[in-house]
Amino acid sequence: MSDVKVTINDIARMAGVSKRTVSRVINNSDKVGKKTKELIDKIIAETGFVPDKQARGLASSRSYLLGLVYDNPDALYIDEVQRGVLDYCSNGGYELVVHPCSYKSEDLIANVLSFVKRSKLDGIVILPPASEIDELGATLDDNNIPYIRIVSGRSENAENFVVSNDGQAVFELVDFLITLNHEKIAMITGPMNYRSSKERFSGYKVATEKAKLNLPQNYVVEGTNQYISGIECANVLLDLPERPSAIIANNDEMAAGALKVAVAKGIKVPEELSICGFDDNLLASRIMPQLTTARRPVRQMAKAAAKKLIAKIENGNPSVIVEEVVVAPKVVIRESTAALSPKT
Amino acid sequence: MSDVKVTINDIARMAGVSKRTVSRVINNSDKVGKKTKELIDKIIAETGFVPDKQARGLASSRSYLLGLVYDNPDALYIDEVQRGVLDYCSNGGYELVVHPCSYKSEDLIANVLSFVKRSKLDGIVILPPASEIDELGATLDDNNIPYIRIVSGRSENAENFVVSNDGQAVFELVDFLITLNHEKIAMITGPMNYRSSKERFSGYKVATEKAKLNLPQNYVVEGTNQYISGIECANVLLDLPERPSAIIANNDEMAAGALKVAVAKGIKVPEELSICGFDDNLLASRIMPQLTTARRPVRQMAKAAAKKLIAKIENGNPSVIVEEVVVAPKVVIRESTAALSPKT
């Protein structure tokens, strides 16, 4: 109730013990007499005492601050991640400090390191594509900074990763199209130096090969994940002599670009052309026709990342730390895909 | 170069002065001999010394942490704001801690207060609609917590506000439609308990009255700012006996909903119906036809907010603190609006 700041000394005095004992209670030490602990807990509750983070940090070199490092233009994705991490943060009294940065920048690693050190962050969550930089992970390891990388594909070391199995989702998307009698299935990939792009493309590759679709090389075009790039790539694809009947884009933005091109060329979607995106962005359900796409459980992934990260920081439950977290994006079927009349 | 942590004591020893003097240099005290200052600055530069934030905070009860408080579902807006604040943060060595919260929650104020206190935040930036709650501002004042509220309309106290003149933008939008010979101009407003909604509506009201359009009451429908609400409201509007020839929506989301309804009803946009949004969201340039809308300089506003906030925290330049910051959203003309053939 009282509004003046109550410190560990106050608690100690009120409980008639030394502050060392109060400290033990705060930090859940098991070496405190049951009665003593109960008394102290009671007083803490009554006074509303909360240990001062800065003092705590100064003494134990911790900050109760988590960092979020990202070089990703997708605001919706970022927002989901922030909320996901925060979903778990409250558990341990952590706060989230955000840090957008530039993937291309040569000093990204130094930049991140400085970010962590100048605020003594307890750990960081890194989003793709920055999370794909192995050197960053190595540097963090060298500096003993706990981190979790959120990536696409498989993780070689479960301890530091939360993984989204994008390849599987694209595989399912292609499979779905095949069910719809599509054979001429093209793909607009993301930048192929991104792991997420490789991963999604591999889903396409595996699925089309498994179905023995035997597609020409030029059915695969590399885009940049941007809307404009979707337009450019779709223009190439839809001008092909043997026009694809379906296009899978590496993300919704490019799918929207492809849709735009189709409309411009008078190609009916989905009657004459099926289009799939990836992300289930805001866009996906707003454009007409609504996009068939794949949705990652982003918030859930972020929450899992926070859980692992905090476990690492606090040397908590080892099973949480080493547990492999792999989530599967879910195919969302909407209006931009339709069955092709089977050829005779 | 060296990687071990260098402290103020090291600097003091190397400079042959007391740490109090080094402290003075760090804090730009003017009571330091020029030569002494130069020497110390040199050593600081050489060693790469950076004062420890926690220790500093513990001693001066500051954290060099800024908070961002928001209850706003618009991820794109949030992201822009974060980047804008960060644009300025680097100047003073501040970091940004994010805090989404619930506008409706009864304990919002207590929640925000706890957020600030538990991390000893130096100040916060509050986004609409949470920023519209005067009681929150008052509580913050009571607790001596520096803050900036980003709001629509006019600010009664320039010191604590950064303002976007949304009404003016809607006025211009209506004016533009009138130029296009539109007279039957309807509006889907936002929730009328939001200041931003009132503000935008007032732009509509003033413009239509000024042009003596004499519109029926039922040309104004209150929405919730959500896509689905745009659909519902547009359904009402477009079923009116005297159908509007233009609809202004309180945001792009609802404008997208209105567009959807028009398409469903076979009403051609923009030939038979013009539609305007507000925000210039991602959506606006992706849907077809692309939306005519209004764009706020969000990032710039956020940067201005950070500048004011830091000035307040540091008791800096009074002119910055009291300066009125009012920005004007810009009308962006795209494809969803067109001229009506003038009646004869």
Next chain:
DNA sequence: TTGTAGGCGTTATCAC
């Protein structure tokens, strides 16, 4: 199980 003493890195007080 509990307490004592010292330290974490900085700023604030007050004297010189």
Next chain:
DNA sequence: GTGATAACGCCTACAA
């Protein structure tokens, strides 16, 4: 202008 010295609130050997 400059410097001891004491906070700031907590943690952690070490001792009892």
